[in-house]
Amino acid sequence: MNGLSEAERFLIEAVRRGDEQAWPQLVARYQGRLLAFARQRARRPADAEDFVQEAFIGLLRGIGQFRGDASLETYLFTILRRRIIDAQRGQAASLCLLNDQLRGKDDNAAPIDLPAPDPTASWYVRRDEHRDAQRRALAQAIDQLVSGYKESLNFRELQVIELLFYAQLSNSEVAEAVGVSPGHVASIKHRSLARIRQHLPPEARQAAEIGGTSGGDALLTEVWEDHRPSCPKRSTIGAFHLGTLDSGNRAWHDYVDFHLHRLGCRFCLANLHDIQAGEDQTDQQRVRQRILQSTVGFFKR
Numbered sequence: 641m642n643g644l645s646e647a648e649r650f651l652i653e654a655v656r657r658g659d660e661q662a663w664p665q666l667v668a669r670y671q672g673r674l675l676a677f678a679r680q681r682a683r684r685p686a687d688a689e690d691f692v693q694e695a696f697i698g699l700l701r702g703i704g705q706f707r708g709d710a711s712l713e714t715y716l717f718t719i720l721r722r723r724i725i726d727a728q729r730g731q732a733a734s735l736c737l738l739n740d741q742l743r744g745k746d747d748n749a750a751p752i753d754l755p756a757p758d759p760t761a762s763w764y765v766r767r768d769e770h771r772d773a774q775r776r777a778l779a780q781a782i783d784q785l786v787s788g789y790k791e792s793l794n795f796r797e798l799q800v801i802e803l804l805f806y807a808q809l810s811n812s813e814v815a816e817a818v819g820v821s822p823g824h825v826a827s828i829k830h831r832s833l834a835r836i837r838q839h840l841p842p843e844a845r846q847a848a849e850i851g852g853t854s855g856g857d858a859l860l861t862e863v864w865e866d867h868r869p870s871c872p873k874r875s876t877i878g879a880f881h882l883g884t885l886d887s888g889n890r891a892w893h894d895y896v897d898f899h900l901h902r903l904g905c906r907f908c909l910a911n912l913h914d915i916q917a918g919e920d921q922t923d924q925q926r927v928r929q930r931i932l933q934s935t936v937g938f939f940k941r
């Protein structure tokens with residue numbers, strides 16, 4: 641469970657043991673951000689709570705096979721997003737607001753290729769093992785690339801590759817968004833792909849086929865969505881909200897601002913909205929009760 645924090649690992653293991661105290665804690669920890677995400681995406685506001693409830697049920701159903709390659713938050717967001725796409729008949733919504741602004745909201749809702757509707761997270765755990773190993777290797781390579789950018793404060797290049805691989809913009813759209821030439825964008829893309837390849841183990845290099853093929857680029861985007869290597873931590877988003885983030889590091893502050901407000905990452909915006917909404921205890925408790933009631937059967941076996 642490489643992608644998990646200590647707290648997440650502790651919660652998951654406690655829930656697996658059937659610890660009835662751990663489950664309400666886990667629900668309380670994640671429900672707000674999931675609800676904020678679902679409310680952005682659900683066509684009818686009343687559906688948002690259903691989707692979140694189903695995401696938690698999906699987590700419990702698949703918890704035996706949960707490997708923890710990505711954070712628990714990202715895993716829950718992924719189940720939730722799949723559920724929303726299934727319920728809204730394959731209408732995929734972009735993950736970044738910038739996409740909607742450039743393409744127009746409705747045009748962007750193109751059907752995408754997905755497994756048959758499945759209320760559990762089994763689509764996630766049943767995937768092909770070999771392909772999964774490829775994806776894990778690719779995720780690690782992207783992680784290393786992103787960490788390198790962050791350590792060297794090279795936020796310009798990080799923004800460019802987020803716009804290319806996460807928001808899936810074309811070279812010329814990226815050029816316009818960050819104010820550089822399309823040629824410059826192309827060279828950053830070339831350089832970053834070369835670095836990703838370098839970080840891949842030899843056996844993954846060829847099969848991943850990244851760069852140069854549209855299938856390879858799609859895989860890159862898929863891995864980006866499933867692992868969210870560049871998304872700031874929730875604590876960082878909290879500090880950004882409080883205005884305490886930029887002590888001595890303006891570039892980092894500006895990058896987080898870009899990720900939230902220019903790129904418009906919907907996962908991170910869901911966290912920001914949840915933090916901004918603060919603790920509306922009655923509403924939170926009502927939703928939590930509902931989720932706990934619907935999952936009580938899992939702990940009575």
Ligand SMILES: [Zn+2]
Nearest residue numbers: 871905907908
């Ligand atoms: Zn993000």
